Amino acid sequence: MSAALAVTPLGTDSRLMDDVWNVVEAVWESLLGVWPAPAEPLHVGEDWWSAVVTVDGDWRGAVSFSCSFRTAQHVSRTMLDLAGDEPDPDVEDVEDAVREVVNVLGGNVKALVPGGRSLGLPVLECGRPALDGDLVGEVHVGWPGHVAHVGIWHTGSPSLHLSTTTSSK
Amino acid sequence: MKILIADDSRVMRQIVVRTLRQSGFHGHDVVEAVDGADALAKVGSETPDLVLSDWNMPNLTGIEFLRALRAGGSQVPFGFVTSEGSDDMRQVAENAGALFVIVKPFTPEAFQDALTPVLG
Numbered sequence: 001m002s003a004a005l006a007v008t009p010l011g012t013d014s015r016l017m018d019d020v021w022n023v024v025e026a027v028w029e030s031l032l033g034v035w036p037a038p039a040e041p042l043h044v045g046e047d048w049w050s051a052v053v054t055v056d057g058d059w060r061g062a063v064s065f066s067c068s069f070r071t072a073q074h075v076s077r078t079m080l081d082l083a084g085d086e087p088d089p090d091v092e093d094v095e096d097a098v099r100e101v102v103n104v105l106g107g108n109v110k111a112l113v114p115g116g117r118s119l120g121l122p123v124l125e126c127g128r129p130a131l132d133g134d135l136v137g138e139v140h141v142g143w144p145g146h147v148a149h150v151g152i153w154h155t156g157s158p159s160l161h162l163s164t165t166t167s168s169k
Numbered sequence: 170m171k172i173l174i175a176d177d178s179r180v181m182r183q184i185v186v187r188t189l190r191q192s193g194f195h196g197h198d199v200v201e202a203v204d205g206a207d208a209l210a211k212v213g214s215e216t217p218d219l220v221l222s223d224w225n226m227p228n229l230t231g232i233e234f235l236r237a238l239r240a241g242g243s244q245v246p247f248g249f250v251t252s253e254g255s256d257d258m259r260q261v262a263e264n265a266g267a268l269f270v271i272v273k274p275f276t277p278e279a280f281q282d283a284l285t286p287v288l289g
Contacts, residue, residue, distance in 0.1 A: 026274050027274045029274070030273075030274030030275060030276065031184070031274055076180065079180045079183070079184060080180060080183055081183070081187060093179065093180060096178050096179055096180045097178075097180045099178065100178040100180050100181050103178070103225065103252055103273075104252040104273045104274055105252075106252065107225070107251065107252025107253040107254070107272075107273065108252060108254075108272075110253060110255070111253065111254060111255045116255070119225050119252070119253060121177075121225065121227060
């Protein structure tokens with residue numbers, strides 16, 4: 001991956017999206033037991049699930065994690081360590097797992113952005129996240145049989161913001 | 170020993186329990202709490218020997234939970250298992266009386282390093 005975001009007004013190219021990808025790799029390895037690869041650019045479908053967590057501080061934004069219901073089920077089965085012949089988890093556990101993925105992503109992204117002071121509680125939405133802000137970075141994540149989208153959103157703060165020229169891999 | 174795991178995510182509580190086993194910490198009783206307020210109540214009713222707590226929880230956050238414990242006189246060994254691991258938060262945690270901060274995503278080795286001094 002190449003760096004995708006520039007941090008202004010610090011004036012130098014940030015390796016933020018490289019760092020975000022490193023976070024994605026660590027989260028996937030730890031929670032899902034796989035090493036992800038960059039995927040082809042994805043369109044977040046209207047029937048996809050999106051979990052969003054806000055980051056507040058000098059930089060104000062949000063992190064989103066979006067995937068199909070089938071992938072959400074796979075994520076929850078893996079996180080719960082269910083064997084192949086065990087029934088699918090309750091929808092509450094699927095929701096919980098998707099929220100927890102974005103919670104872990106968000107906590108680590110918060111540590112990457114300047115002046116990140118607080119993390120919100122993750123919320124679940126249907127389709128593309130409905131955020132009053134700009135998608136300033138994204139990674140398209142692939143692993144065997146599944147894809148997901150991770151978005152970095154800028155939602156405020158006039159004094160310090162992240163701008164982007166490209167996204168993803 | 171009895172370990173209280175506080176996290177508003179049931180899935181993450183399961184992962185913490187599994188990681189305890191993978192880290193070699195077998196045979197301990199585990200009590201779960203769904204948020205900081207529930208955890209504070211269960212420290213009173215269950216008298217755990219160790220608390221592993223998330224930071225970002227509804228009702229009572231992890232740091233509020235820890236401060237309430239210490240304000241109430243409890244000196245139960247306490248560690249955070251949280252997605253937030255900045256230097257500032259580690260300092261806040263240490264100042265409030267936490268023994269360690271394990272950052273999500275974690276490995277069994279991180280649990281071994283943090284918990285061996287407490288659990289042996």
